[in-house]
Amino acid sequence: xPDTPALAPVPLTHGVVLRLLRNDDGPxxxxxxxxxxxxLAPWDPERTEEFFTSEHHTRLVPMELLELxxxxxxxxxxDRDGEIVGRLNLTDIVRGAFDNAHLGYWLDARLAxxxxxxxAVEAACGHANDLGLHRVQAATLLHNAASQAVLARxxxxxxxxxxxxxxxxxRWQDHALFQRILHG
Numbered sequence: 001x002p003d004t005p006a007l008a009p010v011p012l013t014h015g016v017v018l019r020l021l022r023n024d025d026g027p028x029x030x031x032x033x034x035x036x037x038x039x040l041a042p043w044d045p046e047r048t049e050e051f052f053t054s055e056h057h058t059r060l061v062p063m064e065l066l067e068l069x070x071x072x073x074x075x076x077x078x079d080r081d082g083e084i085v086g087r088l089n090l091t092d093i094v095r096g097a098f099d100n101a102h103l104g105y106w107l108d109a110r111l112a113x114x115x116x117x118x119x120a121v122e123a124a125c126g127h128a129n130d131l132g133l134h135r136v137q138a139a140t141l142l143h144n145a146a147s148q149a150v151l152a153r154x155x156x157x158x159x160x161x162x163x164x165x166x167x168x169x170x171r172w173q174d175h176a177l178f179q180r181i182l183h184g
Contacts, residue, residue: 026058
């Protein structure tokens with residue numbers, strides 16, 4: 001695997017910085033998820049009580065960093081003055097003829113609607129381009145207008161609908177599929 005270009009912290013807006021996940025981020029992730037539990041519930045898979053604990057995220061962070069080292073994932077956090085206020089991940093990175101990654105993200109309810117995630121998605125796509133990826137794809141629930149607006153503002157186009165794509169909020173739900181071609 002070729003060397004992966006490092007992602008330096010990227011200043012966004014409203015004092016938020018997009019940066020790589022760090023080994024000591026587990027407790028702060030648990031706090032962020034707990035603080036946003038109700039905000040994220042309609043958009044996330046059902047979560048166990050364990051999911052909201054520091055121990056759970058402290059165990060997951062090293063696995064995510066191994067995926068980073070293997071070139072299969074770029075785990076990112078949105079950080080404001082040492083407080084995690086969101087996540088953005090490039091996952092399922094596939095090389096070869098595909099050169100593709102999946103994009104997933106969420107933002108703290110206190111910062112929604114302020115352009116923070118638009119800036120973060122744009123920065124992540126720039127990093128995906130630096131990694132030599134050709135395409136980034138994303139999926140949203142059909143009724144997630146806010147997320148679809150972020151994707152539209154950052155150059156994604158809708159490419160279809162996937163019936164019963166993911167089990168979200170306890171039931172299989174249809175998703176709108178989007179892609180951004182980074183370079184032709």
